[in-house]
Amino acid sequence: MAMIGGGPGAFIGPVHRLAAELDREIELVAGVFSSDARRSKAAADVYLIDPERAYGSLDEMFTAEKARGDGIDFVSIVTPNHNHLLSAKAALAAGLPVICDKPVTASLSEARELAGVLADTGLTFCLTHTYTGYPLVREMKARIAAGELGEIRKVVVEYPQGWLSHPAEGKQAEWRVDPSRAGAGGCIGDIGTHAFSLAEFATGLKITRLLADLGAVVPGRKLDDDVSVLLRFENGARGVLLASQIELGELNGLRIRVYGDKAGIRWRQEYPNQLELLHGDGRQEIINAGTDVLGPWAASRSRTPGGHPEGYLEAFANIYRDFAALLRGDHAPLLPGIEDGLRGMAFIETAVSASAQKAGWVDLEV
Amino acid sequence: MAMIGGGPGAFIGPVHRLAAELDREIELVAGVFSSDARRSKAAADVYLIDPERAYGSLDEMFTAEKARGDGIDFVSIVTPNHNHLLSAKAALAAGLPVICDKPVTASLSEARELAGVLADTGLTFCLTHTYTGYPLVREMKARIAAGELGEIRKVVVEYPQGWLSHPAEGKQAEWRVDPSRAGAGGCIGDIGTHAFSLAEFATGLKITRLLADLGAVVPGRKLDDDVSVLLRFENGARGVLLASQIELGELNGLRIRVYGDKAGIRWRQEYPNQLELLHGDGRQEIINAGTDVLGPWAASRSRTPGGHPEGYLEAFANIYRDFAALLRGDHAPLLPGIEDGLRGMAFIETAVSASAQKAGWVDLEV
Amino acid sequence: MAMIGGGPGAFIGPVHRLAAELDREIELVAGVFSSDARRSKAAADVYLIDPERAYGSLDEMFTAEKARGDGIDFVSIVTPNHNHLLSAKAALAAGLPVICDKPVTASLSEARELAGVLADTGLTFCLTHTYTGYPLVREMKARIAAGELGEIRKVVVEYPQGWLSHPAEGKQAEWRVDPSRAGAGGCIGDIGTHAFSLAEFATGLKITRLLADLGAVVPGRKLDDDVSVLLRFENGARGVLLASQIELGELNGLRIRVYGDKAGIRWRQEYPNQLELLHGDGRQEIINAGTDVLGPWAASRSRTPGGHPEGYLEAFANIYRDFAALLRGDHAPLLPGIEDGLRGMAFIETAVSASAQKAGWVDLEV
Amino acid sequence: MAMIGGGPGAFIGPVHRLAAELDREIELVAGVFSSDARRSKAAADVYLIDPERAYGSLDEMFTAEKARGDGIDFVSIVTPNHNHLLSAKAALAAGLPVICDKPVTASLSEARELAGVLADTGLTFCLTHTYTGYPLVREMKARIAAGELGEIRKVVVEYPQGWLSHPAEGKQAEWRVDPSRAGAGGCIGDIGTHAFSLAEFATGLKITRLLADLGAVVPGRKLDDDVSVLLRFENGARGVLLASQIELGELNGLRIRVYGDKAGIRWRQEYPNQLELLHGDGRQEIINAGTDVLGPWAASRSRTPGGHPEGYLEAFANIYRDFAALLRGDHAPLLPGIEDGLRGMAFIETAVSASAQKAGWVDLEV
Incomplete structure (x- = not known):
């Protein structure tokens, strides 16, 4: 998985990472954590990933990852709302499924545009309504x-x-x-x-x-x-x-x-x-x-088991677990x-x- | 205190009685518990009051009580809403303060009429917003x-x-x-x-x-x-x-x-x-x-003291306690x-x- | 009912009074609220009872009350523990049932003595285990x-x-x-x-x-x-x-x-x-x-009804209600x-x- | 990290894995999940690790891992209590730090023996008192x-x-x-x-x-x-x-x-x-x-942040995070x-x- 957004100071980026990786079916390996390439590299340290795979732009990432044998399988979008559509379209254009923080876009018309692209590509899309x-x-x-x-x-x-x-x-x-x-x-x-x-x-x-x-x-x-x-x-x-x-x-x-x-x-x-x-x-x-x-x-x-409390991260991880199931071709009927x-x-x-x-x-x- | 309403099967009548008497400053001694004289008498047993003072009509009560040396000092109205105004006006006409269940009347125009009578008589009126x-x-x-x-x-x-x-x-x-x-x-x-x-x-x-x-x-x-x-x-x-x-x-x-x-x-x-x-x-x-x-x-x-729970009846009794204070001429600034x-x-x-x-x-x- | 103890500053005396009278089957009308006659009289004001019936000693009370047509029917003991036995014996000797705060006496041997007196007199006794x-x-x-x-x-x-x-x-x-x-x-x-x-x-x-x-x-x-x-x-x-x-x-x-x-x-x-x-x-x-x-x-x-909280006083009143039932000859199987x-x-x-x-x-x- | 125990049907094994990996500083890569080699291999599927690194005995694991460039750095022991000492001693003998489920051993004398080995080796040891x-x-x-x-x-x-x-x-x-x-x-x-x-x-x-x-x-x-x-x-x-x-x-x-x-x-x-x-x-x-x-x-x-509940797994992960800190030479004063x-x-x-x-x-x- 690659992350778009979630750079230094972000709350939801680290949460997505924890949630995605909790069940070990998914691993964060790349990202455009910031549109500032230096800040994106800096994030690689925090996320403990290979700094080479912390990119400064979407293009750079999709190109580089495509070239790798072990390139990313999907993209997680955690930017502020106004960048959701752009990010999602770029990922879909690269042939990659997308999991995206809510709200889906900055406007309904953007959401409709995204829905159209999804219909065209047939790729999997999930919205992380954590709760x-x-x-x-x-x-x-x-x-x-x-x-x-x-x-x-x-x-x-x-x-x-x-x-x-x-x-x-x-x-x-x-x-x-x-x-x-x-x-x-x-x-x-x-x-x-x-x-x-x-x-x-x-x-x-x-x-x-x-x-x-x-x-x-x-x-x-x-x-x-x-x-x-x-x-x-x-x-x-x-x-x-x-x-x-x-x-x-x-x-x-x-x-x-x-x-x-x-x-x-x-x-x-x-x-x-x-x-x-x-x-x-x-x-x-x-x-x-x-x-x-x-x-x-x-x-x-x-x-x-009962009495051993689960919390927010585990709920979030269930969204990712369902997403992973869907990518594998399994049934995940509850996924938004x-x-x-x-x-x-x-x-x-x-x-x-x-x-x-x-x-x-x-x-x-x- | 006399009660109007609160006959057999009523919920709020017994609650008013308990609340009124909790601090022993007030005693229920008379009432028109029902417009059916027989049912009103029957209520006397439940309330443990003198059956002679369980009346079948407001007129009867106010006349009889006025004639007694130990007649009632005020009236508590606990009928369904549509009888509040009539009951209150009768009590005020008899020169008695009124404490009344909410809502005050069946309509705003009735409430305004009651406000007018209260302004004219200068008598005390309280609305039992229990909470x-x-x-x-x-x-x-x-x-x-x-x-x-x-x-x-x-x-x-x-x-x-x-x-x-x-x-x-x-x-x-x-x-x-x-x-x-x-x-x-x-x-x-x-x-x-x-x-x-x-x-x-x-x-x-x-x-x-x-x-x-x-x-x-x-x-x-x-x-x-x-x-x-x-x-x-x-x-x-x-x-x-x-x-x-x-x-x-x-x-x-x-x-x-x-x-x-x-x-x-x-x-x-x-x-x-x-x-x-x-x-x-x-x-x-x-x-x-x-x-x-x-x-x-x-x-x-x-x-x-703390940890010894008080409940609904005690809250209700505080309304009556404030009302009694007001009748005595004390300050009761929180009374509705x-x-x-x-x-x-x-x-x-x-x-x-x-x-x-x-x-x-x-x-x-x- | 007469109270023994519960004079100025007491916590449990007023609680007993409230509890006893809540259901209106019982009325506090007399008491030896303190062994100091002046303090006992002072309590009469607080309890709103006839000051003549606030006595300075047990003897005085039992003699005076016996002489009245409307004398007391039973005694409630709310003194510190060391006075329970003495008070209870005096009441029982006067032929009166007793309801007593816990613990029953200051010692087990005192409790046994009291049990003996109760067996001899056949009078009703209740211990107020409120909870x-x-x-x-x-x-x-x-x-x-x-x-x-x-x-x-x-x-x-x-x-x-x-x-x-x-x-x-x-x-x-x-x-x-x-x-x-x-x-x-x-x-x-x-x-x-x-x-x-x-x-x-x-x-x-x-x-x-x-x-x-x-x-x-x-x-x-x-x-x-x-x-x-x-x-x-x-x-x-x-x-x-x-x-x-x-x-x-x-x-x-x-x-x-x-x-x-x-x-x-x-x-x-x-x-x-x-x-x-x-x-x-x-x-x-x-x-x-x-x-x-x-x-x-x-x-x-x-x-x-449900959702209208009852509390400590109501629980206490249930003890008194059961006691009153017992005095009337009714069944009260849960009374301590x-x-x-x-x-x-x-x-x-x-x-x-x-x-x-x-x-x-x-x-x-x- | 290698795990000893935690084979098919175990509760605490998967919990240790989740907890250890939550902060991405630790990865489960090997284990003796069962003393039955076939069952140990079967566990590799569940844990999503390389089946070659699911071993049937401690000896086998320590020998094989030592031979690898990317061999394990420490061992987590999650067997029933009677196997703790044996497992810990083997790990320490292989020069590896140990994190162990509680209670530390099956007896105090075993615990003393383990304490002695620890003193001799100077290796890090942690007991997972999760709470x-x-x-x-x-x-x-x-x-x-x-x-x-x-x-x-x-x-x-x-x-x-x-x-x-x-x-x-x-x-x-x-x-x-x-x-x-x-x-x-x-x-x-x-x-x-x-x-x-x-x-x-x-x-x-x-x-x-x-x-x-x-x-x-x-x-x-x-x-x-x-x-x-x-x-x-x-x-x-x-x-x-x-x-x-x-x-x-x-x-x-x-x-x-x-x-x-x-x-x-x-x-x-x-x-x-x-x-x-x-x-x-x-x-x-x-x-x-x-x-x-x-x-x-x-x-x-x-x-x-506040209001986003954390639970049992996160608490457990804190033990592993402290353990990792200690292995890195950082201060972890609260670690049992x-x-x-x-x-x-x-x-x-x-x-x-x-x-x-x-x-x-x-x-x-x-």
Whole structure:
């Protein structure tokens, strides 16, 4: 695997590397870690790879790797959003499958362009919606699909963070609040799409209408940092999606609760190893990760027995494990792909535009 | 104290009695527990009061009690909403202060009528927004008022319940889903007002604009049973209010979180003896009820030391204790009154109407 | 009801009053709140009772009350331990039933003397092991009795507190660390007996052997403030009882966990409205107070529906409600009595003596 | 790195591999995964290593690896306990450092023999007490060392599990309950040593005396499966260590609480990303992993920011990261070594023997 992006100071680059390599099916061997060749070389030290394979440009990399007998098999894209399309197209043009951080591109039209290229090339593409990799999220999906909750009526998905409560400082914060690098959405693109994707993934239902209220709370901020969206799902279920990066003191509080006419279910990312099934009679049933009670989707993506907590990196690694399976030709039915990317971008653009225009309820069209 | 309503099968009547009498300053001695005289007498047994003082009509009660040397000093109204105004006016006409369950009346115009009568009579009136009686809610209010959170930016108040997930059965459920007895609002009147009141109480800020999305999820239901409202506060802070009675498996999950530019704070009714103060550096500080760290508002309304949990009845009793203090001429600055009732009714009617008309953002005018 | 003890500054007196009166079957009307007549009168104000019925001595009270038509029906004893026997004997001699704070007396020989008097008079006696009054403790007992856990193998009961971490200050602390008022046991008498009683109550099994390790950690302290006891139950089950008053920062953390060969169960006093049933397959089932899933023992002693937390006072009130039932001639099978008092005193004395003598395992004989 | 043990069906082998490789400083390239050469080869597939380097005996491996230019640098031992000494001695004889699963050997005398060999060879040795690798355990150690708790008075360490509640089935269970492979201790060796090590690691205090009560609860079991040990630390602090494998429904509930004369602290392995600091005034301060509030020991061994949970594998990887640092000549002051192994074995043997002889309090001598 080669990485595009993830140079010095990056958060998500090292996370992708750890996640990709966790199950030892994948190895990071090359990269364009920065568009500055010197910085790209510097990253080679951090990642412990051969400095010769830390390139200063995409062209250079694809050319050099193609020439090697042991060249790269696929590309992982972890740049800021505005470079996703360019990077992905270059990789696909080189005949390489792509795994890409979310959101898929900086705009829906870019996402459509990418979808077109993918359709033409027939190459594999995966979008790393990390949170869908948690075993108990998959268990939740399995139980909902099996009808344990009955007909779904209500979904509440919340994603509180507080780390952008003040004017941005540091590399992580800066590009996220800059429209030229993050795209039209701030918080909604950075974490709102995770919440959106989680809601559709867990329920197996598509969101068809929404009413969005985005705000830029921190003085001087150009992009949204606080998001409230009311939802309707294809089956008529009602929903609420909340995401914020100015809820001071919150860390990474993604959580979801889904209610049907037979039962309810709750999951929280910060305590990912327990899933709560709510029965109408006053009983809450806690399902523990790594135990005998799990179905195959969760069981096959756990690495430790019950009570030995797994976390964010293991969830991320499940995305890569599924991607590797797909490259091998195996079945990986839970892996998010370009379709999810298109839906996520449509969500961002529809919400941003509807909020700016105070448009009320609008259709979500991909 | 006399009670109006709270006859056989009632939930809230016995709760009011327990709460009123907990601190022994108040005693239930009379009542019109039902408009059916026989049922009213039957209630006397349950409440262990003199059956002679269980009356079949308001007139009968006020006449008889006035004639006694030890007649009632005030009235507690616990009927379904549509009887609040009538009952309150009768009590006030008899020269008696009133403590009344929420929402204050069945409509805003009724609430205004009641406010007029109160202005004319100068009598004391209290609205039992129970949850404002919890010591740690008062501590939250105190800390926000003292500036510990800085400028308030965001409020999320949620009130999930699941007990009306199916077509209503039983006395408790029936009147709540019947517009002729509950008024225009279902869930929004029953529990949405609690959430509204809690948000304004805790922050000390008034809600000035809202966007409401109410739904009737259970087939055949005439009133709303699922509520999402986006909020703006007078200082510009953003907010979200969610209330539902069809989130199957949820019990009485009222909770609030408030974020300023210095810190955040969280409280949950189901675990009422802990308040969480969120610091931006990764520390959450848990404040325990009954301990030395509390300010006077919380400390003066606790009955047990730290680790000896207090609950719903004690919170309710604090409302009555404040009411008794007010009757004695003492200061009770935290007690909800007619102003809160007017605001609550305006909230219900504005939200119901705005949702029905898909009006988008509207002003909340009292 | 008359109270003996509970004068100015007392913690447990007001708690008994609240608990006794909560269900309105009992009213505090008289008392010897202090052996100092003036202080006893002063208490009348606090308790809002007729000052004429606040007496300066037991004799005075029993004589005066006997002479009234509306004299007291029973006595509640809330003095420090060394006055329990004297007070109880006086009440019984006056023909009155007794409800008494724990531990029952200051010594096992006193407890035996009291048991003799009770046998002679045939009067009702109750020991207020408050924690056995929690609805979910009773649910736990019911489920264990019904065999849901299978054969009991292991019991861990812990009671961490931290409030005596420093040399005692204040009325509450002083008598508890003074052997002349508290008896031979400090922490073991004050809270260790609660843990002992809870373990026997919940499991329905008697403790037959123990190995005790008591320490006085705070410099200069004369009585134990930190207690570890290993246990054996009559069926051979193994157990551990830990109690401490020097675990700084702990509030009132009584908790119990019981394991059989079919399932386990856990309960914590600080979160008393949830009971956890542990299944061997990775599921934990949370049973919520006030819901439909409870058996009759728990359901009949709840006052609020699920999600409306009940607390310490309500648990305490259940003891009084059972006592009132017994006085009326009803069945109250879960009420702790003199037998529990004898066992508790035997536990204290056996543990204190075995620890002092480093006796290893000893039999617990009553 | 080469692995000894960890063949088909093993739990801990794959965990060691994941942990060792997580930070990419170490790679598993060889092993004697089983003493059966065919099974050892089979493991090569699972571990994705060159089958030529999956050997059938220690001799074969050390000879072959020595002959390679890219031969192994150290050995990881993950066999059942009775093979630790033999494996370690062979590796040390081949001049290779060793990292070894706990307990260090099957007996204290074996551990002393190993200590002697280590002293002679001067090679590096590490014992994988996994739980000391959690960042917040290291934060706890740092805060205790800095005096935040004051003088330590009390330590309670508990390790409840339930998975051996029934007669053993499966490879994992069988050797643990067989004295010929596990050594003299069952539960006390398997998890009691973890609890022992955690208590000494966190407090920085040595345990000097103990009183042990070990039981074999499951019918027919030859080794202990339920352990209670009373402790004294070198400074006089009192302690309790509980470990059990028959607490049905418990998963991997290792937890520790430490109390000083200034504050208390609590940590639980199943929720490893939060550390609770208890203040005497009613405040509990929760310290979140990955946040700014951590000291260098914790911060330098975290891989994700606050709210992105890390788990068991990451803790384990910290042990390997420290080991790698030590091999590079860096400082790794928190790494458990042979001294901890000796103390752990002394703990097991002293406790087993004292319990069997009902010896009461005994000294813990290494």
